[in-house]
Amino acid sequence: MTTLRRAASVPGTRILGLGSAQPEQVVTNDDLSKTMDTNDTWIRERVGIVERRFAGEKDTVVSMAVEAGAKAIADAGLSPSDLDTVIVANCTTKSPIPNAAAQVAELLGIKAAGGFDLNAACAGFCYGLGVASDLVLSGSSKRTLVIGSEKLTDIVDPTDRSTAIIFADAAGAAVVGPSDEPRIGPVAWGTAGDLVEMIGMTERQHIYQEGQSVFRWATTKIAPIALKALDLAGLTPADVDVLVPHQANLRIVEAIAKKLRKEGAREDMVVADDIVYSGNTSSASIPMAMDHLRAAGKIHSGDVALLVGFGAGLSYAGQVVVCP
Known part of the structure; x- marks a missing residue:
């Protein structure tokens, strides 16, 4: 052979x-x-x-x-x-x-x-x-x-x-x-293809979304994905210094943070809120939010960041990283 x-x-x-x-x-x-x-x-x-x-x-x-x-x-x-x-x-x-x-x-x-x-x-x-x-x-x-x-x-x-x-x-x-050592954790990802119609394109090639349905899905399903990413990295919610979810809606961001704090995340955990002044920028939102937080002095090199993205598909993914 x-x-x-x-x-x-x-x-x-x-x-x-x-x-x-x-x-x-x-x-x-x-x-x-x-x-x-x-x-x-x-x-x-x-x-x-x-x-x-x-x-x-x-x-x-x-x-x-x-x-x-x-x-x-x-x-x-x-x-x-x-x-x-x-x-x-x-x-x-x-x-x-x-x-x-x-x-x-x-x-x-x-x-x-x-x-x-x-x-x-x-x-x-x-x-x-x-x-x-x-x-x-x-x-x-x-x-x-x-x-x-x-x-x-x-x-x-x-x-x-x-x-x-x-x-x-x-x-x-x-x-x-x-x-020299892992500073990007394993990705916890998946899709909910049975919910594909929640976000899509119209015949005129304009994006549409069923806002309330997406809100309910994101506020119930994304926190468990974030917890899975932590488990894959061998960490607990208390280890998280900064939470950077996809900036879809400030109410969704706050709901995810609240659920993680109920699971042991610290009250001083920094929560990205770039949505306020940047809007929803889809795949750009997480790295841009991290960059803006660092520029503002709210996160620092060596901080443990929990990232979690979610959107059309419905697709979702999360991982733990150490900030550069």
Whole structure:
């Protein structure tokens, strides 16, 4: 029997650097009230959003990914030649080919990179982070750039207040590389395909969601996924310094945090609330929230972060990471 040589493996992986990018245009709740039947109080009470960013004509999934990716590479103290793989998690590119990853790699100067897009909607970054970690662990990649980038305004009906008040545009990125010990935990992921109709696209290619059904599902099913991720990492809720759930809705974020505290998470656990000033940016929300928390001095290198994403599919994924 022929024996194949295995690629070199490493003891563990870690996030080496973070970066994020947002368009310049700030859109407030009052701005939206000029084009639809809504107001600032109504939006704040239901989803917790104060403002969000909308892309301009020149902003694309690729351009925002390049900006966030470049920042993450610089934050890691690396150059593009130090990376060999690019993963772009997204669900909003206008065309499935060419993929965003190949374009991003070329624009960043990562030559001959392995590159592919990944679509797990709002869970995309956590899926991508899990894949990136496994690529490095197996020896298939030395260092991987994983980016969540979305231009949701391309698929939102601007007159539909159930979606137009929520979604926004942005990118968030992380560089994953080898570590002397595990600093990215195993991914706890899955799908609820029987609920696929809760979030989807209309015939006119606009996103829709059954808001109340998604809310009930997320507030009951996501905390157990977060607890599973902790168990896979050999930790307990008390070990968590920062909780970074997908920024779908502030009420969902707060409900997940409340359930984790009932299971032993500390009262001083930092809870990401980037939704307030960034809106729901799908696969970009988790890495961008981490980057913003760090910039604000609310989390620090070495903190234990619990990440959990969830969205259309219905797809979900979570893992524990140590902050870079």
